[in-house]
Amino acid sequence: MVQTISSVGLPQEQPKVWHTLETATAIAYLETDLEKGLSSVEAKRRLTDFGANELTAKKGKPWWLKFLLQFNQPLLIILLGAGLVKAISGSFVNAGVIWGVTTTNAIIGFIQESKAESAIAALAKAITTETTVIRDGKKLRVQSRELVPGDLVMLASGDKVPADLRLVQVRNLQVDESALTGESVAVEKNTQILKADTPLAERKNMAYAGGFVTFGQAMGIVVATGNATETGRISQLMERHTDLSTPLTRKFDKFSQSWLRVVLGLATLTFVVGLSYRDLQDALEAAVTLTVSAIPEGLPAVVTVTLAIGVSRMAQRHAIIRKLPAVETLGSATVVCSDKTGTLTENQMTVQAIYAGGHQYEVTGVGYAPEGEILVNDQPISLNSEKGLQECLIAGLLCNDSHLEKKNGKWVVVGDPTEGALITSAKKAGFSQSALANEMPRLDGIPFESEFQYMATLHETPRGKIIYVKGSAEAILKRCTLLLSTDGQPHPIDCVETFRQTTIEREVNIMARQGLRVLALAKKSVSNDQITVDHGDIDTGLIFLGLQGMIDPPRESATKAVQACQEAGIQVKMITGDHAVTAQAIARRMGINKNGSVLAFTGAELAQMDKQELAHVAEEGVVFARVAPEQKLRLVEALQSKGEIVAMTGDGVNDAPALKQADIGIAMGGAGTEVAKEAADMLLTDDNFASIEAAVEEGRAVYKNLLKAIYFILPVNGGESMTILLSTLLSRELPILSLQVLWLNMLNSITMTVPLAFEPKAKNVMKQPPRHPNEPLLSSSRMKRILAISLFNWIVIFGVFEYIEYTTGNLNLARTMAINSLIAGRIFYLLSISQLIPNLIAKMDGTIEENVDIPAIGFGIVGAIILQIIFAHVPLINQVFETAPLNFQQWLFCLAVGSPMIIWAAVVNKIDPPN
Structure with missing residues (x-):
């Protein structure tokens, strides 16, 4: 419930449900103005009341006492x-x-003892930046430590989110919150009101301190600063739970x-x-x-x-030990709790299945390297005879804002990982993005917006002007009236609704059950006079081209390492910020199970459990998806209460408390945040689960x-x-x-x-079971x-x-x-x-x-x-x-x-x- 505003100013205790409030309610509560922001005088007063927007760490022992x-x-x-x-x-x-x-x-x-305060110091750096605010109706650049609740903050691509914000205006905003939530891709934001029990990773009307804006612009009201932010709460969890x-x-x-x-x-x-x-x-x-x-x-x-x-x-x-006793602790580990993205998987989206022209295709190869084949019935295809597949691949290549580059001998995507996967699948069939762009130049486009769930581009081609569209299956299919067959010819769909339910949607469900992220692709021919594209142009009359299903695939070395750990009597559990279906599919592929089953639980389910239930679930479960920082911490504690010696991997700010609580915390040396590295006992230089087994x-x-x-x-x-x-x-x-x-x-x-x-x-x-912890x-x-x-x-x-x-x-x-x-x-x-x-x-x-x-x-x-x-x-x-x-x-x-x-x-x- 929202508190009554104090006559002397804002109360120190802030509500915990900002994502459930109307914009007007939040503005009224914070006593700010959506046009002018706070006055300079009020900002100074609130800075005195609330303190600087920075994390404060517990003072450590002096060196002589240590x-x-x-x-x-x-x-x-x-x-x-x-x-x-x-x-x-x-x-x-x-x-x-x-x-x-x-x-x-x-x-x-x-000499062996590490400084406990270093993790908090690294955490403080994670949210220190400059930011743009509106005060007295003017835009100002200020240090993030000067922000106060009620400030109006402007965000643009490339900005670091300086405090916890309730978003009030959004334009195509995408924020990388992986360090805080574990979500593997940038989150599309909006201003819609959410339910109170919405998990942190799905609060799309909020932007949290430490996040990084990858695309778009937005305006938000500061609702929490310093230790009151979600990142600040993590720092307090780290201080309460000292190394075991x-x-x-x-x-x-x-x-x-x-x-x-x-x-x-x-x-x-x-x-x-x-x-x-x-x-x-x-x-x-x-x-x-x-x-x-x-x-x-x-x-x-x-x-x-x-x-x-x-x-x-x-x-x-590839394993760097920060604290000497961790060497032996690893040898006695009975459970390894691993993150999914980048540790068990390649951290490279890869198209593995295509449905086009009424046929199912398999795509070999892993990552963004254009190495692999497109197969049908385990046989390489002849692209000339697969016109429907050609069109599906061309659509994915042209309706695309990203490109691939080779850096240090490794192919990487510059842009969105999903779009990188579409480029790679087309390259495996022999298409060149630059050549097609020259042959079929883009004239206009509609960027992806979460409200519409699609992206569209208009191209001039030798066959006339064509709009290519890609997006969610639900958004694309309802706009399609034609289907492209194998020979490349459009055919009317006699019974559109029945066809969707019995054929295409069945293919979507097959891919989804495999943990694949499914994109639908379509096109529409328009008159040669058209030079722009708008939403109304693609409301109907699209030709369905096909589906491309992609996933961040398991590392082959990690799969072998998981098997080696399980043979050694070590349980492997996946704790991830990703979706449960995707995580469960990866676990099945890798053979991660408990007594042959792959039980999965979400953070929302864990939040409803008491200590006894959680201890049982932690022991029997294999996949834990959409979990919050406190839940990761509770899972580690629950396993320890059952007598397990727990090794925990992580790379984000949200992982730091659990890394510190675990018997052995393992951070990613490559992609990991400094906070996670400081809290960990061991760093993986190659971010690979196989190095944990080694x-x-x-x-x-x-x-x-x-x-x-x-x-x-x-x-x-x-x-x-x-x-x-x-x-x-x-x-x-x-x-x-x-x-x-x-x-x-x-x-x-x-x-x-x-x-x-x-x-x-x-x-x-x-080949031997782990030593008993009490041996x-x-x-x-x-x-x-x-x-x-x-x-x-x-x-x-x-x-x-x-x-x-x-x-x-x-x-x-x-x-x-x-x-x-x-x-x-x-x-x-x-x-x-x-x-x-x-x-x-x-x-x-x-x-x-x-x-x-x-x-x-x-x-x-x-x-x-x-x-x-x-x-x-x-x-x-x-x-x-x-x-x-x-x-x-x-x-x-x-x-x-x-x-x-x-x-x-x-x-x-x-x-x-x-x-």
Whole structure:
């Protein structure tokens, strides 16, 4: 209901149903004048009341606070505490190293974090422009930020719509609102009153901020500015729905909390037991060493490097990752919600069916490239014998305001996509637009208007003057009294109404059910004296030439990718601003279904559902058409409420809230708006669904490699912790010191673990179902693996230390040899979980042809050996880390002690296969 006008001016709250109001009612409500507009004084007053016409973003956290928050992780807090204990006890070198490790991890996290305000900033740019207004009866050019409700705005072709407008005068206006509504073609506007429940994409008497005028002129009254616009409401949705944690971060948080409790319990036990026979400082050293040994300091760095390598691989497959955890999240996706236009389809209208002269024709080829054939009964036609088809194609070519160009080796349409499709179909038959235009020049024309649903052009031809007409089947057929047959001769339609219903309209319905957009074509001969054409000239007496049915066809690569995703257990859902019939037809063509059916729902139907109904529909539905921004957001939330990991694609402003809410938001890098790109986690450089499938494949491979990294690193921590605890309980000297633990956990672990990130993906990675979202990071079989390898590492460290100390009495030598024996075992373990040796064998057998990345594993092993040589033989390192040089026999001893890992790892691999 329209509110009563306040005595002190307009109320701050505006009505939400401007499209339902009469023009006079809207003018009265906004206290403006259709001739003079607002006065300058009133405009200034309203600018003070309503504020500038710009979007305001929530203030973000300062950079220093974001950096400090990186330390707010359980494991890092424990390390900071351990460093503080060492500092209080006077071990400043140890404390400095521990704090250096934690600071390094915090810096890595800080670099990864994106700025949340950037999406809103991009959104603000989307509606910033200059515009023409009428104030005090004069036309003025003002900045769009100065607009206020009640301003009278003039729109012309090429203008950006500066605010939400109720249109009051329209002349052939077409507005591209794809960024806001998802509508794939420009919308024809008018001033007719609409029903309250009319979807946003069908409100033809409104123009919304951020839209682009592609044709015509109009005048409209500003009804909303800034945050009150539809674009502004989207920005508020984006602020309310912050980025969710990813499956990987949730699992790491859970792992960290569990590990933290274990570490604190063991450290407390070690300290208490140590006090019974050691002084306070030694007891603290034992507790701190156990704490440092139990925490995998190198894991965050290894995870970051592994994800970064996944980013690089995805970039090679047209997927640019903006946020590192998105790499792994893709691998765990259970649902992909995809836009239709340009992602699943070519974004190029293509004529695929023609009905002319009583015959049905099939047109091959995709897009605007004039490559393909016109077939009848699967056989190429002889155009000379198909006069009716000739006339139908000529009409589409001449009654046309667009043309084709070749840019960068690719054919594009300059003008309307529908007209581009008509030109291409004629070119496939051998017609030239320029040649025909010279032979049959245009004298006059009637531009397309939504009121009449047709376009007409008058041409001078060798056979006399002819009017060609194209438009909707309904508008053209009722004006036809003759039919052109196959031989090119017009024949009277004996029973026009019956013929339309039983023949032509049947053909229209066949094309429509296939999702084709149908255009009817006709002509009329006129006297040679006529030099203009008017609506009255074509009210009757037209000769029906035929129908051309066109569609934005599916990408062949996207169809294969959809099938691959569904085979991998990933649901594919189409969420589009296009019509339900068209979207459903595309889904059927591509094989997008749920249990064999293609259920489609419209935005109007979704708006009537509660949360429970929506959750059920979101799970069972396949196509969601004509959806508003809030409904896209609700669909993503509904799927997440069912436990799904949702990947969402989009390219428009209207997609931004859903992109931000989704577990993984995917924006179009080519045609996408800056708003969508800023809100997304990933960009597609080729705007192709096939790249999503490739990215999912890489994401799954990354997760596999991450697991390998985890169960390669953790057994070292387990072995070290068991060693410290047992030594304390047995009142023995510590076999390994806290600084030596940091050397192992940071430098050595990273050097040997990073090569696992280069592991090739398994062949069956896309044949397996998605991981369950609640699957723990460490399953029972993985825990058995970690415990088994930890036990071996403990035996090596403790056994070598006790033996060397007993035989030599040299603590530093005993600790150095124990650590080097551990590293020797780790090298054999690395080879056991890597695909290097199996792939080399398969390569020699000719089983596989892929290149095997030998340098990564090789460099890792060589790097680890070099580090241990430095660890044992560089005097400064000997002094700081309390190590000792080894002779050749002692090095061989370490290698021999680590070699049983070959047999041990083989047994463990039977329990928990690494690949």
